[in-house]
Amino acid sequence: MKIEISREALVPALQAVIGVVERRQTLPVLANVLVVADEAGLSLTTTDLEVELVARVDLQIEEGGQITVPARKLMDIVRNLPEGASITLTVDQGRAVVTAERSRYSLATLPATEFPTVEDIGTTEPVLLPQGNLPELIERTQFSMAVQDVRYYLNGLLLELEPKLLRAVATDGHRLALGELSGSVEVNNNQQVIVPRKGVQELLRLLDDSEDEVRLELGSNHMRVTLPGLRFTSKLIDGRFPDYQRVIPKVEDNVMLADRDTLRQALVRASILSNEKYRGVRFILDKDLLKIQSNNPEQEQADEELSVDYPGTPLEVGFNASYLLDAITVLDGQQVRMGLVDANSSCLLQDSEKQEYRYVVMPMRL
Amino acid sequence: MRKIIHLDMDAFYAAVEQRDNPALRGRPVVVGGAPDGRGVVATCSYEARRFGIRSAMPASRAARLCPDAVFLRPRFDVYRRVSSRIQALFREYTSLVEPLSLDEAYLDVSDARAFRGSATLIAGDIRRRVRTDTGLTISAGVSYNKFLAKQASDLDKPDGLRLITPDQGPAFVATLPVGRFHGVGQATERRMLALGIRTGADLRRWTLPALQGAFGKRAQFYHDIARGVDRRPVQGTRVRKSLGAETTFPVDLREPADMVDALAVLAERVAASLNARGLLARTVTLKVKYADFDQISRSRTAREPFRSGAGILRQVEQMLAATEAGPRAVRLLGVTLSALESVSPAGGEQLGWEF
Numbered sequence: 001m002k003i004e005i006s007r008e009a010l011v012p013a014l015q016a017v018i019g020v021v022e023r024r025q026t027l028p029v030l031a032n033v034l035v036v037a038d039e040a041g042l043s044l045t046t047t048d049l050e051v052e053l054v055a056r057v058d059l060q061i062e063e064g065g066q067i068t069v070p071a072r073k074l075m076d077i078v079r080n081l082p083e084g085a086s087i088t089l090t091v092d093q094g095r096a097v098v099t100a101e102r103s104r105y106s107l108a109t110l111p112a113t114e115f116p117t118v119e120d121i122g123t124t125e126p127v128l129l130p131q132g133n134l135p136e137l138i139e140r141t142q143f144s145m146a147v148q149d150v151r152y153y154l155n156g157l158l159l160e161l162e163p164k165l166l167r168a169v170a171t172d173g174h175r176l177a178l179g180e181l182s183g184s185v186e187v188n189n190n191q192q193v194i195v196p197r198k199g200v201q202e203l204l205r206l207l208d209d210s211e212d213e214v215r216l217e218l219g220s221n222h223m224r225v226t227l228p229g230l231r232f233t234s235k236l237i238d239g240r241f242p243d244y245q246r247v248i249p250k251v252e253d254n255v256m257l258a259d260r261d262t263l264r265q266a267l268v269r270a271s272i273l274s275n276e277k278y279r280g281v282r283f284i285l286d287k288d289l290l291k292i293q294s295n296n297p298e299q300e301q302a303d304e305e306l307s308v309d310y311p312g313t314p315l316e317v318g319f320n321a322s323y324l325l326d327a328i329t330v331l332d333g334q335q336v337r338m339g340l341v342d343a344n345s346s347c348l349l350q351d352s353e354k355q356e357y358r359y360v361v362m363p364m365r366l
Numbered sequence: 367m368r369k370i371i372h373l374d375m376d377a378f379y380a381a382v383e384q385r386d387n388p389a390l391r392g393r394p395v396v397v398g399g400a401p402d403g404r405g406v407v408a409t410c411s412y413e414a415r416r417f418g419i420r421s422a423m424p425a426s427r428a429a430r431l432c433p434d435a436v437f438l439r440p441r442f443d444v445y446r447r448v449s450s451r452i453q454a455l456f457r458e459y460t461s462l463v464e465p466l467s468l469d470e471a472y473l474d475v476s477d478a479r480a481f482r483g484s485a486t487l488i489a490g491d492i493r494r495r496v497r498t499d500t501g502l503t504i505s506a507g508v509s510y511n512k513f514l515a516k517q518a519s520d521l522d523k524p525d526g527l528r529l530i531t532p533d534q535g536p537a538f539v540a541t542l543p544v545g546r547f548h549g550v551g552q553a554t555e556r557r558m559l560a561l562g563i564r565t566g567a568d569l570r571r572w573t574l575p576a577l578q579g580a581f582g583k584r585a586q587f588y589h590d591i592a593r594g595v596d597r598r599p600v601q602g603t604r605v606r607k608s609l610g611a612e613t614t615f616p617v618d619l620r621e622p623a624d625m626v627d628a629l630a631v632l633a634e635r636v637a638a639s640l641n642a643r644g645l646l647a648r649t650v651t652l653k654v655k656y657a658d659f660d661q662i663s664r665s666r667t668a669r670e671p672f673r674s675g676a677g678i679l680r681q682v683e684q685m686l687a688a689t690e691a692g693p694r695a696v697r698l699l700g701v702t703l704s705a706l707e708s709v710s711p712a713g714g715e716q717l718g719w720e721f
Binding site: 147148149150151154171173174242247275278280318320344346362363364365366 | 443668669670677680681684714715716717718719721
């Protein structure tokens with residue numbers, strides 16, 4: 001195998017795939033990047049057995065071949081070569097040799113055959129969508145995923161494809177985030193998958209808000225996203241996501257409209273004097289007036305008063321301020337709409353005008 | 367001679383629900399898991415007991431026994447408030463109060479001053495005050511040790527008061543079926559019945575060495591209790607480091623489904639005692655004793671503390687799947703919670719969904 005490539009072409013490709021190479025691996029080969037050179041060009045593959053990333057670089061290959069090389073070492077070496085350096089990579093007697101001008105590095109290798117890759121994921125129906133809104137959809141829902149919950153199916157993001165609709169849902173059992181992208185999706189059959197936390201975060205890192213099209217494929221065990229020059233494949237969580245529709249309040253007896261930023265700032269301040277662990281704040285609602293109160297174990301107390309639009313009945317509800325803030329921060333409109341039932345029922349947060357993004361938060365008993 | 371009172375609220379959770387919602391009065395009420403889920407009955411009203419519904423029974427079975435029963439999820443914060451009220455009341459009579467759960471406690475009133483130290487009058491006074499303060503009824507048993515006090519409180523339930531005097535103790539014990547004895551579980555009961563021991567009188571005929579041959583180190587306890595002797599003190603200030611429950615099965619279990627059912631009962635039991643104390647647990651331990659007496663235990667510490675029976679069950683079910691239970695028959699299962707912390711009163715309780 002012999003390839004010649006500029007530092008400026010190799011560094012971004014390596015950078016795109018390095019994220020899934022963990023520092024401590026169960027298999028030695030997982031510390032390596034699989035380098036494949038053939039008539040299609042150069043491809044670099046990394047995996048942690050859950051997420052696989054493949055970067056492709058268009059390149060004239062002098063001599064084809066494939067090998068695996070320690071990923072972080074290779075990355076650190078080429079990144080620290082001078083700008084504009086022309087790099088040659090060859091394999092000689094089981095060693096990968098990287099040369100550039102007067103530098104020469106000889107690296108240990110493992111055979112490419114030992115590297116686990118995912119080729120066919122058994123896709124039924126690929127979907128094309130503009131990249132633009134996808135990072136927003138993930139960013140505005142993923143924070144509600146559970147972390148290492150025994151209910152393993154909550155440790156991920158639910159993606160649902162329906163005709164003209166892509167929906168993302170995350171919940172940790174205390175709060176739920178739901179986002180919908182409509183219009184640009186062409187599917188015939190409804191599909192539902194749970195992408196594990198690691199895959200969600202890695203995908204978010206790769207996406208940008210360009211108008212480039214991404215190709216989304218859902219297999220029975222994998223999800224694949226193809227971007228220009230990059231292919232992302234994640235295992236799916238094999239489990240049934242709970243029936244989230246039943247926790248979204250259908251009837252809201254009491255609806256409050258508040259200036260989003262004023263509410264956000266009041267919550268940030270009030271939570272300073274809430275219990276550090278539980279972040280409980282008390283909402284006291286009366287006609288067009290919201291009071292927010294919090295106490296901590298040291299008996300310090302915060303009181304905030306906000307003018308809001310609230311025609312409803314007087315109501316007192318406790319909430320974890322962090323859950324409310326997570327939702328209010330990612331909503332982007334001028335006004336936030338909060339629909340409440342009573343002190344023991346979930347409340348629904350959304351923009352006052354749009355409802356592509358909806359957040360459901362269960363109260364606290366304070 | 368000591369003076370011990372055992373106090374036990376009548377159908378506690380269900381009674382609180384009936385008190386707070388008059389529409390439930392006179393109706394069969396079951397507090398516990400959902401009838402379409404895996405949960406078990408925590409408490410049921412006396413109306414529900416007439417249908418054969420009992421504590422620790424799977425809620426699904428309760429629903430079959432009485433389809434008209436009202437099934438409610440427990441409101442532990444309300445129960446805890448009532449509980450701390452009655453416990454404070456108990457402490458007005460003696461500092462030696464040992465709560466067993468939210469609704470049950472032993473009091474040692476040997477040195478109490480009220481009513482010139484009359485345990486029966488104290489018990490009567492507590493019953494009257496609990497009723498006026500909380501609108502709920504409590505049964506009391508008075509005797510000279512914990513075992514008999516507890517037996518006595520059961521005799522006139524609900525809303526009763528019974529005394530077992532030192533004169534009556536041995537005769538009472540003699541007629542008692544062995545299954546009702548403290549420390550005799552299903553497995554031991556079965557062995558005793560096989561040995562022809564049906565009642566306290568039968569047990570009393572066994573000499574200590576003979577009991578030791580059959581029951582090992584538990585022999586002394588059985589020997590004493592057959593004579594109405596129970597030396598266990600009322601432990602006033604006990605700091606719990608862990609809470610556990612375990613069951614030895616009358617017949618070794620081979621079906622994983624049966625093991626999970628047994629775990630569901632144990633999980634509910636430890637969760638109830640956790641909630642009773644206003645605690646959360648960070649660590650759960652599963653104990654498995656195989657038929658050949660080989661014993662293993664597996665622990666797991668979670669980021670989100672355990673608080674409900676359902677949450678505990680989910681965890682131990684996963685841990686059980688990673689053991690050899692199934693291929694190997696199991697004679698005992700146990701669930702223990704540790705790394706306990708109190709539900710901070712300033713912290714509040716985050717409500718959630720059962721997913």
